[in-house]
Amino acid sequence: MTFSERITRLPHAYEPEQGADALTAAPWATGDVAKLIHGAGGCSPYLKSLIEKESGWLETALADPEASLLQEHDTLRATAPDALPARLRQAKRRVALVTGLADLAAVWPLETVTQALTDFADLAVHLALRATTLHEIKRGKLPGQTEDDAELAGGMVALAMGKMGAGELNYSSDVDLICLFDETRFDPADYHEARSALVRATRKMCAMLSDLTGEGYVFRTDLRLRPDPSVTPVCLAMEAAERYYESLGRTWERAAYIKARACAGDIAAGETFLKTLTPFVWRKHLDFAAIEDAHDMVRKIRDHKGLAGPITLPGHNMKLGRGGIREIEFFTQTRQIIAGGRDPDLRVRGTVPGLAVLADKGWVPQDVAHTLTDHYRAHREVEHRVQMLRDAQTHDLPQSDDGFDRLAAFMGTDRATLHKDLRARLEETHALTEGFFGGESAPSKRSAVPEELENSEIVSRWRTYPALRSARGSGIFERLRPEILGRLAKTSHPMEALTAFDGFLSGLPAGVQVFSLFEANPQLIDLLIDIVGVSPDLARYLSRNASVFDAVIGGDFFSDWPGRDALQKALADLLAQESDYENKLNTARRWGKEWHFRVGVHLLRGLIGAEEAGTQYADLADATLAALAPEVQADFARKHGPCPGRGAVVVGMGSLGSRRLHSRSDLDLIVIYDPGEAEISEGRRPLATRPYYARLTQALITAVTAPMAEGRIYEIDMRLRPSGNQGPVATSLESFRSYQKSDAWVWEHLALSRARCVTGPPDLMEDVAAVQGDVMAAPRDRDAVLREVAIMRNRIAAAKGDGGPWEAKLGQGRLQDIELVAQAAALIAGQPLDTVPGALARGADCGWLASEDAQALIDAYRLCWSLQIGSRLISETTLTPDRDISAASDFLCRITGTETIDGLQALLESRARRAAEIIDAALPDVSEED
Numbered sequence: 001m002t003f004s005e006r007i008t009r010l011p012h013a014y015e016p017e018q019g020a021d022a023l024t025a026a027p028w029a030t031g032d033v034a035k036l037i038h039g040a041g042g043c044s045p046y047l048k049s050l051i052e053k054e055s056g057w058l059e060t061a062l063a064d065p066e067a068s069l070l071q072e073h074d075t076l077r078a079t080a081p082d083a084l085p086a087r088l089r090q091a092k093r094r095v096a097l098v099t100g101l102a103d104l105a106a107v108w109p110l111e112t113v114t115q116a117l118t119d120f121a122d123l124a125v126h127l128a129l130r131a132t133t134l135h136e137i138k139r140g141k142l143p144g145q146t147e148d149d150a151e152l153a154g155g156m157v158a159l160a161m162g163k164m165g166a167g168e169l170n171y172s173s174d175v176d177l178i179c180l181f182d183e184t185r186f187d188p189a190d191y192h193e194a195r196s197a198l199v200r201a202t203r204k205m206c207a208m209l210s211d212l213t214g215e216g217y218v219f220r221t222d223l224r225l226r227p228d229p230s231v232t233p234v235c236l237a238m239e240a241a242e243r244y245y246e247s248l249g250r251t252w253e254r255a256a257y258i259k260a261r262a263c264a265g266d267i268a269a270g271e272t273f274l275k276t277l278t279p280f281v282w283r284k285h286l287d288f289a290a291i292e293d294a295h296d297m298v299r300k301i302r303d304h305k306g307l308a309g310p311i312t313l314p315g316h317n318m319k320l321g322r323g324g325i326r327e328i329e330f331f332t333q334t335r336q337i338i339a340g341g342r343d344p345d346l347r348v349r350g351t352v353p354g355l356a357v358l359a360d361k362g363w364v365p366q367d368v369a370h371t372l373t374d375h376y377r378a379h380r381e382v383e384h385r386v387q388m389l390r391d392a393q394t395h396d397l398p399q400s401d402d403g404f405d406r407l408a409a410f411m412g413t414d415r416a417t418l419h420k421d422l423r424a425r426l427e428e429t430h431a432l433t434e435g436f437f438g439g440e441s442a443p444s445k446r447s448a449v450p451e452e453l454e455n456s457e458i459v460s461r462w463r464t465y466p467a468l469r470s471a472r473g474s475g476i477f478e479r480l481r482p483e484i485l486g487r488l489a490k491t492s493h494p495m496e497a498l499t500a501f502d503g504f505l506s507g508l509p510a511g512v513q514v515f516s517l518f519e520a521n522p523q524l525i526d527l528l529i530d531i532v533g534v535s536p537d538l539a540r541y542l543s544r545n546a547s548v549f550d551a552v553i554g555g556d557f558f559s560d561w562p563g564r565d566a567l568q569k570a571l572a573d574l575l576a577q578e579s580d581y582e583n584k585l586n587t588a589r590r591w592g593k594e595w596h597f598r599v600g601v602h603l604l605r606g607l608i609g610a611e612e613a614g615t616q617y618a619d620l621a622d623a624t625l626a627a628l629a630p631e632v633q634a635d636f637a638r639k640h641g642p643c644p645g646r647g648a649v650v651v652g653m654g655s656l657g658s659r660r661l662h663s664r665s666d667l668d669l670i671v672i673y674d675p676g677e678a679e680i681s682e683g684r685r686p687l688a689t690r691p692y693y694a695r696l697t698q699a700l701i702t703a704v705t706a707p708m709a710e711g712r713i714y715e716i717d718m719r720l721r722p723s724g725n726q727g728p729v730a731t732s733l734e735s736f737r738s739y740q741k742s743d744a745w746v747w748e749h750l751a752l753s754r755a756r757c758v759t760g761p762p763d764l765m766e767d768v769a770a771v772q773g774d775v776m777a778a779p780r781d782r783d784a785v786l787r788e789v790a791i792m793r794n795r796i797a798a799a800k801g802d803g804g805p806w807e808a809k810l811g812q813g814r815l816q817d818i819e820l821v822a823q824a825a826a827l828i829a830g831q832p833l834d835t836v837p838g839a840l841a842r843g844a845d846c847g848w849l850a851s852e853d854a855q856a857l858i859d860a861y862r863l864c865w866s867l868q869i870g871s872r873l874i875s876e877t878t879l880t881p882d883r884d885i886s887a888a889s890d891f892l893c894r895i896t897g898t899e900t901i902d903g904l905q906a907l908l909e910s911r912a913r914r915a916a917e918i919i920d921a922a923l924p925d926v927s928e929e930d
Contacts, residue, residue, distance in 0.1 A: 044388050044389050044390070044410065045389070045390060046388060046389065046390050046391040047097070047100055047101075047388060050093055050096060050097040050100075051097065053093060054093055054094055054097055057094060058097065061094070061097075061098055065098045065101075065102055065107075068094075068098060069094075069095060069098060069116060069119075069120070072091045072094055072095065072120075073119075073120070073123055075087075075091075076088065076091055076123060076124075076127060077123075077127065079127075081131040081134060081135070084127060084128070084131050084208070085208050085211075085213070085215075086213075086215050088124055088127070088128070088208070088209070088218045089213065089215035089216050089217065089218055090215065091120070091124075092120070092124070092216070092217075092218045092219075093216065095116065095117065095120045096117075096171070096391075098116075099113050099116045099117055099171070100171060100384075100388055102116075103171075103381075103384060104388075104410075110377050110380055110381065111167075111350075111352070113171075113384070114163070114167060114168045114169050114170075114380075115167045117169040117170070117171065117173070118160075118163075118164055118167045118168070118169045121160075121164055121169055121173075121175050121219055121263075122160065122164075122263045122264060124209060124218050124219060125158050125160075125175065125177065125205070125209070125219075125263060125264040126153075126158075126263070126264035126265065128204075128205040128208045128209055128218075129153040129156065129158060129201065129202075129205050129264050129265050130150050130151060130153060130265075131150075131205075131208070132200075132201040132202075132204040132205045132208065133149075133150050133153045133154045133156065133198070133201045133265075134147060134150035135201070135204070136154070136197040136198070136200060136201050137149065137150055137154065141193065141196075141197040141200075142154045142194055142197045142198070143186060143187065143190035143193055143194055144185070144186060144187065144190065145185075152265060152266040152269075153198075153201070153264070153265030153266055154181070154185075154194075154197075154198060154201075155181050155182040155185035155186070155198075155265075155266050155269060156179060156180065156181040156182075156198050156201070156202070156235060156265045156266060157179070157180055157181070157182075157262050157264070157265040157266045157267065157269050157270030157273070158177045158178070158179050158205075158262075158263055158264040158265050158270075159177065159178040159179075159180065159260050159261065159262055159263070159270055159273075159274070160175070160176070160177065160259075160260070160261045160262075160263035160264075161176040161177065161178060161225050161256055161257075161259060161260055162176040162225075162256070162259060163176075163259075164176060164177075164261075164263065165259035165260050165261040165263070165349055166259040166261075166349040166350045166351065167349070167350060168350060168351065168380075170380075170383060170384065170387060170393075171383075171384040171387040171388055172387035172388075172391050172392060172393050172394075173219070173393070174219065174220040174221065174222045174393060175209075175219045175220070175221050175222065176222050176224075176225050177221060177222070177223055177225075177263075178223070178225055178226045178241075178260075179198075179202045179223065179226070179234060179235040179236070180235065180236055180237070180238045180241055180270070180273060181194070181195070181198050181235055181236075181237060181238065182238055182266060182269040183195075183237040183238065183239055191237075195233070195235070195237065198235045199233045199234055199235045201235075202223075202234045202235040203234060205221075206221040206223065206234070209221050220393065225253075225256055226241075227240075227241055227244040227245070227248075227253075228244065228248075238269070238273045241273070242273070242276055242277070245277055245280045246280060249280050251337075254280060254281050254337060255330070255333045255334070255337060257274070257277060257280070257281045258281065258333050258336055258337070258340075258347070258349065258354075259333075259349045259350075260274055261274075261349060262274065281337075281340075282337075282340045282341035282344075282347065283337075283341040310322070311323060311423065311426050311427060311430070313397055313404075313419055313422055313423060314397065314398065314399050314400070314404075315396050315397060315398075315399045316396070316397045316422075316426070317395050317396050317397075318379055318382055318383050318386070318395045318396075318397065319383065319395035320395065321426075322426060322430045323425070323426030323427055323428070323429040323430035323433075324379065324395075324426065324429070325376065325379045325380065325383065325395075327429055327430065327433040327434075328351060328355075328372050328375065328376045328379070328429060328433065329351050330433070331372065331432075331433040332351050332354040332355055332358065332372075333354070335354075335358050335363050335364060336348075336354055336358070338363075339361075339363055343361060344577075345357055345361065346358065346361065346363070351376055352373050352376060352377070355369040355372055355373050355376075356369065356373070368432055371428065371432065372429065372432060372433075375425045375428065375429045378421075378425055379425065379429075381411070382397075382407075382411070382422065383395055385407055385410045385411055386398075386407065388410070389406065389407070389410070397422070401415065404418065404419070452494070452495070453485050453488060453489055453494060453495075453498055454485060456495075456498065458498055458499065458502045459485070459498075462477075462502075462505060465505055465506050465508070466508065466509055466510065466511075467505060467508040467509065467510055467511030467514070467515075468511055470510075470511070470512065472512050473510065473511035473512045473515060474511075476511070476512065476515040476516060476519055477511060477515050479519065480515060480518055480519060480525070483522065483525060484501070484525055484529075485498075487525055487526065487529055488501060488529060491529065491533055491887065496533070496887075497529060497532065497533045497887070500532035500533055500534075501528070501529065501532045503532065503543070504528065504532050504542055504543045505543070506543070507543030507544055508543045509543075509544075514549070517549055524549055527601065528542070530604060530605070530887075531601075531604065533887035533888075534604060534873075534874055534887050534888045534891050557598060557601075558602075558607065561608075561612070561616055561619070563619065564619040564622050564623050565623075567595070567619060567620060567622075567623035568622070568623040568626045568627050570591075570623075571588060571591055571623055571624065571627035571628075572627040572630075574587050574588075574591060575587060575588065575627060575628075575631055581631070581635045582708070584631050585628075585703055585706070585708060586708055586709055586710040588624060588627070588628055588703075588713060589708060589710035589711055589712065589713050590710045592620065592624055592713050593710070593711070595620050596617070596620065596663060599613055599616045599617055599620065599663070600663055600873050602616075603869070603870070603873060603895070604873065604891065606894060609866075609895070610862070610865055610866035610869045610870065610895055611862070611865075613662075613869055614659070614660040614661060614662065614865065614869055615659055615660070617661035617662060617663065617665065618655075618656060618659040618660060618661045619659075621652075621656055621661060621665075621667055621714065621758075622652070622656075622758050622759070624704075624713060624714075625650055625667075625704070625758050625759050626758065626759035628700070628703055628704065629650060629700060629759050629760070631703075632696070632699050632700045632703045633647075633696065635699070636695070636696050636699050637683065638683075638684075639683060639684060639685050640681050640683040640684075640685055640686060640687050640692060640695075641681040641682040641683025641684075641686060642681070642682070642683075643673075643681075643692075643693075643696070644675050644676070644678035644679075644680065644681045644682070644689050644692060645673070645674050645675035645676035645677070645678045645689065646673075646674040646675075646676055646761055646763065646764050647673065647674070647760060647761045647764060648671050648672065648673035648674075648693055648696065648697070648730065648760055648764075649671070649672050649673070649757050649759070649760030649761070649764050649765050649768050650669060650671055650700070650757070650758045650759050650760055651669065651670045651671070651672060651755050651756065651757055651758065651768060652667065652668065652669060652755070652756045652757075652758045653668035653669065653670060653720045653751060653754060653755055654668035654717075654720065654751070654754060655668070656668055656669070656756070656758070657754035657755050657756040657833075658754045658756075658833055658834070658835055658836060659756070659835070660835070660836070660865070662868060662869040662872040662873070663869070663872050663873050664872045665714075665872075666714060666715035666716065666717050667704075667714045667715070667716050667717065668717050668718075668719075668720050669716055669717070669718055669758075670718060670720060670721040670722075670731065670755075671693070671697045671700070671718075671721075671729065671730040671731070672730070672731050672732070672733055672736050672764075672768050673689075673693040673730055673731070673732055673733065674732065674733040674734075674764055674767070675689035675693075675732060680692075689732075690728070690730075690732075693730040693732075694728055694729050694730050696730070697729045697730040698729060701716050701718075701729075704716055720748075720751050722735070722736060722739040722740070722743075722744070722748075733764070733767060733768065733771075736768070736771060737771045740752060740771060740772075740775045741774070741775060741778075744775075745788075746784075746785060746788035746789075746792075746827075747788065747792050749775060749776075749827060750789070750792075750820070750823040750824065750827060751823070752772055752775060752776070753776060753823045753826040753827060753832055753833040753839070754823065754826075754832075754833045755772055755832070756832075757769055772832055773832070776826065776827065776830055776831055776832055777830045777831075778830075780827065780828075782828055782848070783924070785824060785827055785828060786824065786922070786923055786924055787924050787926060789820060789821070789823075789824045789923060790923040790924050790925070790926040791926050792820065793817065793820055793919075793923065794926060794927070796816065796820070797811075797812070800816075802814075805905065805908075805909065806867075806871075806905070806908075808864040808865070808867040808868035808871065808908075809864070809868055811912065812912065812915075812916035812919070813860060813911070813912035813913060813914070813915035813916030813917075813919065814860075814864050814912055814915075815861065815864045815865060815868060817915070817916070817919060818836065818840075818857050818860060818861045818864070818915060818919075819836055819861075821840070821843070821857065821919055821922065821923075822836040822837075822839040822840050822843070822857075822861075823839070824843075825839045825840055825842055825843030825846075825848060825849065826839045826842065828843065828846055828848050829842040829843065829845070829846045836858075836861055837858045837861065837862070840854045840857050840858050840861075841854055841858070848922065849918075849922060853918045853921075853922070856911075856914050856915060856918060857915050857918055857919075859911060860911040860912060860914065860915035861915075863896060863907065863908060863911050864908070864911075864912070866895050866896045866897075867892065867895075867896055867904075867908065869895075870891060870892050870895040870896070871892065874888055874891070874892075889901045892904060
């Protein structure tokens with residue numbers, strides 16, 4: 001269906017006797033034009049006047065409206081500066097007429113209409129800036145600039161804000177602009193003269209667009225969104241604007257910059273400036289404090305405009321009133337601000353695209369996003385019709401029945417239907433968005449809280465804590481406190497839980513962000529209470545790293561484990577977004593904490609067991625090393641050149657090698673490199689291969705262990721390298737092969753059984769694994785091996801003791817004891833260990849251990865591991881849960897599959913005793929030897 005054919009869909013004329021019939025009698029008012037007069041002109045005096053003024057042009061434009069607008073743009077670009085003001089006004093009439101008719105006839109959807117208006121606004125601002133800047137250049141007032149520089153406005157850029165920035169201009173919109181200039185284009189001595197000239201050019205640009213002449217106006221321009229508009233010039237230096245936002249920028253300004261776009265003048269400079277503001281607009285942590293800021297803004301606007309109170313349709317403001325356009329925009333922008341720092345996909349300008357991506361990412365329910373999108377489009381349609389009636393920048397519905405009749409006719413419906421539809425949409429919009437912003441500012445209903453908690457000394461000292469010293473933080477917490485105390489009261493041991501929560505609260509350095517996060521996500525309070533109820537130690541950790549709660553809100557926190565490869569890719573992608581090396585290291589730390597927190601929460605909540613958790617912690621360590629190593633190498637190569645030869649392999653030893661870590665594990669590593677034929681690196685500061693790889697290894701250790709703003713990732717232990725602490729931190733492949741085959745002690749071969757290549761060039765990893773396989777498969781005297789193992793066992797016991805009845809790692813028949821036997825089984829079987837249970841099973845297969853004994857060792861090992869990973873999640877030190885009646889005991893019982901803490905202790909003692917007996921029998925008695 002052509003444009004002309006679609007014209008028949010225009011609504012019927014409202015008052016044909018008051019002008020439309022007279023217009024149709026004109027000689028040019030035939031065919032489609034006559035239909036336009038009846039349909040549009042009969043309802044809107046403004047459209048009627050446009051039709052009359054542009055009748056000749058309109059007959060041609062109706063054949064191809066898109067082409068007609070492009071032709072207008074081309075004609076404008078070729079217009080001389082002195083003729084531009086009048087020509088812009090004529091073009092505005094034509095653009096307004098075509099877009100209005102296309103909108104009314106449903107030829108173009110809302111997005112096409114608003115984009116057409118925005119495209120013309122961009123061009124108008126650019127041409128006006130070009131003309132006024134050229135005038136200053138010709139007068140010699142813009143130092144160092146030639147007439148060719150006028151196309152870039154002499155280094156000035158206009159940033160389109162609000163609806164113009166998002167491509168969402170109204171039919172009769174103001175245009176919100178911020179004008180800035182690139183001060184680096186000018187010599188410092190010329191700065192003030194250049195600024196004065198660009199300020200004049202900006203003022204003249206605004207006048208050219210907004211002055212009302214006999215030809216009308218182009219756009220009303222508003223420059224008040226610039227920094228501190230009451231005292232700053234209408235055009236600012238970019239450096240000055242950047243300093244303002246860094247030090248004084250407010251939440252509403254952050255929200256405004258979501259839609260900011262360089263639209264005219266020096267576009268490249270404008271885009272560079274917007275990029276520098278990324279940290280200001282998009283915070284690296286979830287920013288739920290923005291919710292309260294946005295709600296305050298909505299409230300203040302309503303109060304200032306007198307728009308508070310219930311929805312009454314006559315005179316209702318479709319933009320700022322309850323359930324209006326601004327509520328949908330703030331709903332969308334606030335959600336974007338909350339999470340856009342962590343997810344760049346959320347950084348879109350338009351309201352409808354913003355709702356769509358928020359729904360796709362799980363930040364807004366799909367049904368809510370669809371409903372608000374539908375209401376937004378409907379609200380904008382009403383807004384456009386209201387503005388089309390008389391070309392008024394208004395958002396108010398008519399005050400009278402007669403006015404509603406005219407509007408209803410303009411929308412192709414009747415007054416009663418329009419009333420019903422408007423009220424339903426406004427009320428549903430308000431209900432959906434106000435619920436997100438926390439409702440009206442009425443006091444929250446207090447839950448019933450036991451006096452024992454409410455009047456406790458612990459609660460009375462909360463107001464002295466750092467997190468509650470600010471009025472804002474204290475205000476949010478007061479709304480939360482009844483709910484928190486009520487939930488603490490429902491735990492099995494309320495006072496113990498209160499004490500644990502107090503540990504969290506006392507260590508919290510600031511409260512606004514965390515309390516805002518809890519207020520917006522009440523389910524986190526349950527999670528926090530679960531955590532602090534298990535351990536004050538973990539609560540203190542959370543208080544210092546509250547940003548890890550961000551991960552819970554991320555949408556996929558409780559989904560299946562992604563696996564090592566997916567984790568590595570995710571971290572590598574994050575690191576690639578950072579250009580600064582230090583930022584990369586902090587990003588890796590922040591990312592690692594979030595994933596550590598996730599594994600811990602899943603274990604705490606019973607979503608995974610001890611075995612899965614151990615593997616997941618190891619996957620996380622693997623992924624971290626694999627993603628960080630190339631970044632370390634690239635940074636090191638900038639000074640000393642790429643890795644000479646084939647590069648280096650990071651080998652995991654100990655628990656990392658057997659893929660079983662807990663939340664506080666350090667990493668046992670060795671680094672093996674192959675220089676090939678190279679003797680020295682090729683770089684600005686070349687190094688011989690041995691010091692090159694030694695220093696590269698130290699750089700990797702520093703990258704992982706250095707205490708930075710985001711803490712450290714892991715502790716690293718390299719004592720298992722050839723020759724221990726006496727050997728180099730990095731070993732060549734040939735030296736590693738020679739040492740392991742000729743010089744290594746039995747205990748070093750035991751350690752080698754658990755080695756596993758974590759990251760490095762694939763071919764070099766294969767060669768290292770081949771060396772391990774050859775060493776493990778080499779013939780050896782079983783009795784000699786067992787004698788060495790027995791001696792080593794005695795030395796470990798003498799050096800470290802048994803650790804007490806609740807120690808899972810140290811002592812006869814506990815973790816370390818069983819792991820030593822598993823390594824011996826791997827050596828005897830001639831295969832790398834892989835896993836402890838697997839190695840013990842192979843020990844039975846080769847006839848060293850009886851099958852039932854191997855199973856008893858496996859059972860003891862799994863119990864000890866469950867206790868170890870559970871207790872390390874709770875505390876850095878060995879627990880004594882026999883004296884603990886809190887939720888920690890319940891957690892340890894659940895993770896170990898026991899009913900009571902006494903039952904856990906009895907099972908631990910019996911299984912460890914049985915394991916010790918089996919090991920004693922399997923190893924020779926060397927009690928009289930060293």
